[in-house]
Amino acid sequence: MSAIEQSVYIGRDWIVYAGPGGFERSEMLAPCLILGPAGASLRITADGGQAVAAPALLHAASVWSAAEGNGLVILYFDPVSPAGVMVQGALRQARLLAWEAAAALLPDRGLFDALCVGRATPGSVQQWVAQCVAVLASTLAPGEVDARMIEIARRLDGEFAGRLDLAALSRAVNLSPDHVRQRFKKQVGITLSRYKAWRQVVAMLASASQLSDDSRPEQRRQAALQAGFYDEPHGYKMLRRYFGRYRALFSRPLQIVSCTDH
The missing domain is CATH 2.60.120.10 (Jelly Rolls)
Structure with a gap:
């Protein structure tokens, strides 16, 4: 190794x-x-x-x-x-x-x-x-985020499959889709689709942290699918976009450590 x-x-x-x-x-x-x-x-x-x-x-x-x-x-x-x-x-x-x-x-x-x-x-x-x-x-000055935007972020967690369902998210907080889109971008500083991408990358890394060095390809593919990517190459493509040359999640010597249970 x-x-x-x-x-x-x-x-x-x-x-x-x-x-x-x-x-x-x-x-x-x-x-x-x-x-x-x-x-x-x-x-x-x-x-x-x-x-x-x-x-x-x-x-x-x-x-x-x-x-x-x-x-x-x-x-x-x-x-x-x-x-x-x-x-x-x-x-x-x-x-x-x-x-x-x-x-x-x-x-x-x-x-x-x-x-x-x-x-x-x-x-x-x-x-x-x-x-x-x-x-x-x-x-730094503290920022403020509307409780409804926080609720939308919470609803995105774990709901990664398919495209962003802005209509359903908007109904959940009793706002119009345009209002949600504009308010989220103004208060958080990024779009809802970018935030969904963040949650997907976190989910994929968290799944990968549970894999051993000899994990089979099917297990690695599942880590990508569980994060809402179409397949493993789609997950790698997203990692390339956000991590530059540190993109080979499994083929480079990379240690992934979960700190959520401590």
Whole structure:
């Protein structure tokens, strides 16, 4: 078996990715905090030419970009979570933002290496994420999301098959489809279809975290189908869109760790 080079940790309303190098051009899946290991710097360039070089950056969702660096940790927040709304709200004007307040959060080399190879314990990752969220809350303005939009997000969880049924979702909260579409985008900062994609990727990764190294192709296919993808290649295509060259969920040495039971 190849040595683990990169890892994904899955929380209840966040994902942490850790790995070497940067990432190829891809669309940011969710509002996130991107950090390099202590003593290193990152350079991220968004489509349109905006570039930011800093040890830690905030990155808006649904923005295409590429990154250069000697390793990075990406903390993705569920777009409807308080942290996700805060980050996306802070980036309505600038899609990328150097974040000096994160200096104390930069993982030292020991923690960075442990994150990359999957040795960081779920408890320690949860604690680090909680520290990140606390610093965000102390420096960024809180966002507000209508309870009806939160209800729509809840109804999307686990209901992945087929196209987004906006009419049914709208009836559930007594609003018109146009009103729901516009209000969700205004308050959360991404479209409902993008949010559904986030939930599907989280579901696929969560299913994959339960598979062993010798899982059969049928089990891997089921992980994609359960997340609402048509088949395994469709799931990979989505991962390519959002994770650039870190796209081979099963063929590259990648550790997936669930932190939801700790």
